Amino acid sequence: MCQAREDYGRRGPGRRAPPPSSPRTCAKCKQGSAALVIRVGDAFCRACFREYFVHKFRAVLGKNRVIFPGEKVLLALSGGLASSAMLRQVQEGLSRETAKRLRFVPGLVYVDEGAVCGQSAAQREESLARVEAMLQATGFPYYLVHLEQAFDLPGSILRRGPRGGEEPCPGYKEAVEDFIQQQRQEVAVADGDGAASLPRRLAGLRTQDVPAGGEPAAPGAQLPAAARTQELLRLFEAAETLTAKEELLQMLRTHLILHTARTRGYTKVMMGDSCTRVAVKLLTNLALGRGAFLAMDTGFLDSRHGDVAVVRPMREYMAKEIAFYNHFFGVPTVITPALRAKRREKTSIHRLMEDFLLGLQAEFPSTISTVYRTGEKLSTAPAEVGSEPGAEPQLCLLCLCALDTLAEEDLALEPTLIAEEAAQGPAGDGCCHAGTQGSCCRSSPTPGAESRAAFLPLLCYSCRLTFKELGHPDTLPPYVRSEAQRRSRRAEMKQQIQEFLLEDDDDEDPSES
Amino acid sequence: LAAPVAGGGAELLFDGVKKHQVTLPCQPEPWDIRNLLQWIKQNLLKERPELFMQGDSVRPGILVLINDADWELMGELDYKLQDQDNVLFISTLHGG
Numbered sequence: 340m341c342q343a344r345e346d347y348g349r350r351g352p353g354r355r356a357p358p359p360s361s362p363r364t365c366a367k368c369k370q371g372s373a374a375l376v377i378r379v380g381d382a383f384c385r386a387c388f389r390e391y392f393v394h395k396f397r398a399v400l401g402k403n404r405v406i407f408p409g410e411k412v413l414l415a416l417s418g419g420l421a422s423s424a425m426l427r428q429v430q431e432g433l434s435r436e437t438a439k440r441l442r443f444v445p446g447l448v449y450v451d452e453g454a455v456c457g458q459s460a461a462q463r464e465e466s467l468a469r470v471e472a473m474l475q476a477t478g479f480p481y482y483l484v485h486l487e488q489a490f491d492l493p494g495s496i497l498r499r500g501p502r503g504g505e506e507p508c509p510g511y512k513e514a515v516e517d518f519i520q521q522q523r524q525e526v527a528v529a530d531g532d533g534a535a536s537l538p539r540r541l542a543g544l545r546t547q548d549v550p551a552g553g554e555p556a557a558p559g560a561q562l563p564a565a566a567r568t569q570e571l572l573r574l575f576e577a578a579e580t581l582t583a584k585e586e587l588l589q590m591l592r593t594h595l596i597l598h599t600a601r602t603r604g605y606t607k608v609m610m611g612d613s614c615t616r617v618a619v620k621l622l623t624n625l626a627l628g629r630g631a632f633l634a635m636d637t638g639f640l641d642s643r644h645g646d647v648a649v650v651r652p653m654r655e656y657m658a659k660e661i662a663f664y665n666h667f668f669g670v671p672t673v674i675t676p677a678l679r680a681k682r683r684e685k686t687s688i689h690r691l692m693e694d695f696l697l698g699l700q701a702e703f704p705s706t707i708s709t710v711y712r713t714g715e716k717l718s719t720a721p722a723e724v725g726s727e728p729g730a731e732p733q734l735c736l737l738c739l740c741a742l743d744t745l746a747e748e749d750l751a752l753e754p755t756l757i758a759e760e761a762a763q764g765p766a767g768d769g770c771c772h773a774g775t776q777g778s779c780c781r782s783s784p785t786p787g788a789e790s791r792a793a794f795l796p797l798l799c800y801s802c803r804l805t806f807k808e809l810g811h812p813d814t815l816p817p818y819v820r821s822e823a824q825r826r827s828r829r830a831e832m833k834q835q836i837q838e839f840l841l842e843d844d845d846d847e848d849p850s851e852s
Numbered sequence: 853l854a855a856p857v858a859g860g861g862a863e864l865l866f867d868g869v870k871k872h873q874v875t876l877p878c879q880p881e882p883w884d885i886r887n888l889l890q891w892i893k894q895n896l897l898k899e900r901p902e903l904f905m906q907g908d909s910v911r912p913g914i915l916v917l918i919n920d921a922d923w924e925l926m927g928e929l930d931y932k933l934q935d936q937d938n939v940l941f942i943s944t945l946h947g948g
Contacts, residue, residue, distance in 0.1 A: 697912035
């Protein structure tokens with residue numbers, strides 16, 4: 340039943356019968372002619388569809404009351420369909436009459452990944468020009484960041500920032516009321532201005548800020564130095580599989596966006612993950628060994644970084660709805676090519692899962708929503724990591740999720756560790772010491788295996804798997820290496836002074852004093 | 853007869869050309885989407901056909917709009933093309 344091969348034919352069980360060719364009327368208003376089919380069999384006309392789409396955005400934000408009025412929210416745009424639709428919804432929401440207006444202060448960020456996605460310098464410049472035009476047209480402050488700037492990130496990006504408000508819900512209503520009060524006072528003061536609309540006030544701000552990293556005021560549309568691009572390409576070429584490349588790309592992108600948010604004072608980041616994307620991500624991450632962190636990776640609110648939280652307001656929109664909305668209502672997009680494998684057959688877990696889910700969805704149209712709804716039931720309550728109750732759980736170096744590899748009886752992990760030791764060869768470490776100048780008696784299967792080993796205890800299970808498929812640690816950006824060193828040293832230090840640390844000893848023998 | 857257009861990244865498969873004005877050759881049976889797809893595969897698809905088509909139909913993840921309406925409302929592959937019809941393909945695969 341769960342096959343979606345070509346030869347299955349499109350008349351399998353569960354498949355809806357093809358509707359008549361004559362145009363249907365909208366299921367909602369019963370008047371307009373239907374323009375598209377949402378979910379299973381609901382035909383909507385354009386007007387009703389627009390209402391449905393716009394309402395859903397506000398409903399999602401209203402249901403999860405995590406964005407406070409006046410808060411600075413950074414919209415992460417990729418130029419693709421979903422994030423462009425998200426931008427449009429924010430624009431629509433901000434321009435409504437006072438009572439129903441969205442109340443946060445948006446900024447935009449775009450990460451240029453052209454170098455690793457196979458674009459030439461000329462193509463990158465063209466894409467950037469189009470993106471910049473699109474961002475400028477909104478009137479919001481925007482930031483153009485190049486993936487190469489990942490080499491400038493500070494190690495602090497891998498540390499959880501000081502946590503903001505823990506429980507937003509009780510304070511939310513008061514915050515909204517306070518904000519409305521404030522607005523009324525401002526309007527009373529600035530008498531002539533009348534309804535000082537937010538977009539107009541924002542337009543008064545500078546619309547282009549210099550890129551983070553303290554470079555001299557170079558416009559964001561300028562490409563970084565060729566040497567930097569080479570460094571970046573070297574990092575990606577060294578990754579052995581497309582899966583590892585995708586994970587690496589996502590990680591660098593997230594860190595760059597986070598850094599932009601932190602340095603510019605944004606406390607929230609909005610990502611344009613659609614329902615389809617979230618469902619694919621759910622299953623992909625399951626396959627990658629991130630089952631323990633699914634809620635954080637795909638939920639509405641992702642607060643692993645502490646001070647900056649990631650929200651996903653588009654996660655209830657199917658990719659199809661977004662595509663139709665963009666087409667009907669003229670939402671501009673800038674499509675850039677995605678990561679590609681060198682050889683045709685090589686694919687990634689991400690692509691496989693996408694093909695699998697979309698193929699199933701074509702036959703059984705409730706597939707994606709079912710996966711999504713199952714994912715919604717996952718909560719983000721952190722599990723008790725056994726070692727020291729009450730102490731801060733240790734976090735993975737790369738993904739900032741709780742380290743899940745501390746239990747020694749981790750049966751799934753042990754065989755891989757043993758296999759690694761075996762790969763080092765029977766001669767052991769003594770083989771490649773400084774004594775032998777010439778070529779080694781056996782070619783090392785994994786160059787840099789020793790330095791790599793230092794990273795492993797700092798990573799969670801799935802990051803370890805990805806890490807093993809990346810190249811030599813020297814190709815990694817400096818911030819990863821410096822933070823890894825810092826943590827290793829601290830762990831070492833802690834071990835050395837362990838016996839001198841005073842601890843609450845419950846079972847202290849009273850006879851000893 | 854028709855005027856297929858590609859959008860949302862799908863134009864990368866068609867030599868980067870977004871809009872194709874197309875005149876389909878006369879044939880005894882009326883043209884339907886199924887035939888059109890075959891014709892496109894043979895005449896317009898410059899690169900890997902499996903990125904656009906799967907068997908008889910388009911690859912899952914590619915939307916088809918006929919005169920700005922969802923093809924599911926028009927009978928999908930069985931819809932009979934009429935003169936000056938506009939067919940639009942939008943790709944929703946890895947992007948956004």
